[in-house]
Amino acid sequence: MAMGESELRLIQRALNRDMEAWAQIMTNYKRAVFGIALGILRNAADAEDTAQEAFIRAYEKLHTYNIQRKFSTWLFTVTANLCKNKLRRAKFSLPLKNEHLIEGSEDPAALAAQSELQKSVRKALERLRFDYRAPMVLRFYADLDYKDIAEVLGVPEGTIKTRLHRGKQELKRMLDQEGGLTHGRQAA
Amino acid sequence: MILRSIRLDRAGKYWGTLCAICLAVAVATTLVWAATEQDVENLIDSMSISNAGKVTVKNGFLQGIQAGRLSADGAFDFLQRVATSGADLADRETVLVSIASTLLADIPVDMLVNKVVEGLARGLAMDVIAEEVAERRQTLTEVRTLLTQKGISAAKFSQTGVDAATTDIATVLENHVRSGQSPSGGTLLDQTLTTLDRDGRVSDGLFQSLSNSLSEGELAGIANNIASRI
């Protein structure tokens, strides 16, 4: 898909230090970038932080962006790498603490509208390992094709297909098993 | 005493002394706490098991230590745990001989050792544990044979990796049967590869080889054997 004329011009303006142009690009992409980070990092505070970092990093490296590539893929690559690094450094307890924050700060109407099944899927996805979760977020949230996902994550396309397949198997298994387990308690 | 003689503006000297103390204590602790192969031998000699049993257990565990599959310290602790378990002597001997024989056959024993320790922690009788060990040992042996036939050995890949793969495959097959799934369900290969993929000890190269050489049919064969035993 060829880049829109207007997007190309925005990028050129941003390269010339036109901050309004960069602001417009951020407005266009912030939800997608945040969504990817949220799916991978599993908490909103980290995701927002990462989204900011992604735009800062992307701006600073804009001169290295190759016009032949899709801008979105390039931007998502920056985002995914930041997420990976953050996961490596993050203390594991952080996601769980923020889970409580998330529950509280969600829009109540939206929360009520979410079905039990959707909640289960979200929780199962959060528990999935990074290698499976990242491609799934990129595919089912950001709608990227296999080739783009492979480019963003820096692994071969075949591997992406395998991981998506396995990720789905894992999710199905987790959803099946959840029926038999309650949180922390078991019938004596 | 020492601290008083250091002036506060010689903070470097303070830290240097602290480092030296830490180093000395760390080294001393290591020397005092670690069991040696000799300790392991002595412990086995002191056990109330048959002489033939002692020979096998000694040979097996010492070979395991020398092959890098066990540490002397860990072997000592495990043997002591079994020796002091208060279990029937014959059952204790059965378990130890079983594990030692597995080591002598160049097969990893992580799964067996873990099952023994878990069984003791759960308060299970040693004869129940012994049966478990014997059954799983059979599976490990069959898996190891399969891998060797496929040319997957410590000569080509690391021993740690091959041992991990052997253990993981055996674990998947055991769990599959024990959780009531049918060996002919057609999912064994997928489950096996998923587990191997998640195990950080299995290198990419080893994983590729396993991925290319294992077949559903062969795994199902071993699973069927498990089903007939339990």
Add this chain to the structure above:
Amino acid sequence: MDDKQLETLLKDSLQHSVGAQAHVLDGLENRVLEKLDHPVTETAARPWALWFPRVKLTFAFAGTALAALLIGVFIGGYFPMPFNTPAYQGVTFIVAMPEANQVAVVGDFNGWQPASLSRDSNGIWSLKVDLSPGRYEYAFVVDGVAWRPDPRADEYVKSYGFTNSVKYVNAEGETS
């Protein structure tokens, strides 16, 4: 559930999660522009300098490293494992059990001997353990008597007729 159903669920669930949190994005553009105008240098803060103004960096690091070695040796002494594997990094066992008075974890990595978790004010218990890459079976022991699986386990397996939890640790640390 077939693949199509799962994929639809995933899309909906992900969209929903983002929608519910999207308000945090308000003003993001300004926040980023602010930072691009006033970059913060990474060498700014060294909070430890407040307490040890006269300590030479090398000695401080050396002291910490050796203290860690000492602690490592002591912990190694309490949980000797038969297997010659290098300890890697901290993996956290964590569970929410506000009603429990005591929660411990037992597993392959500690000879199935109870290691106590610490409780926080929300009733969440946790413990960080050094684990080398591999596969570990374990369980939580509640109030000294009840063995429970971990709701956040990577996998569950049958052992002696009971259900054990499984944790996988890959070369980069915990699989997450």
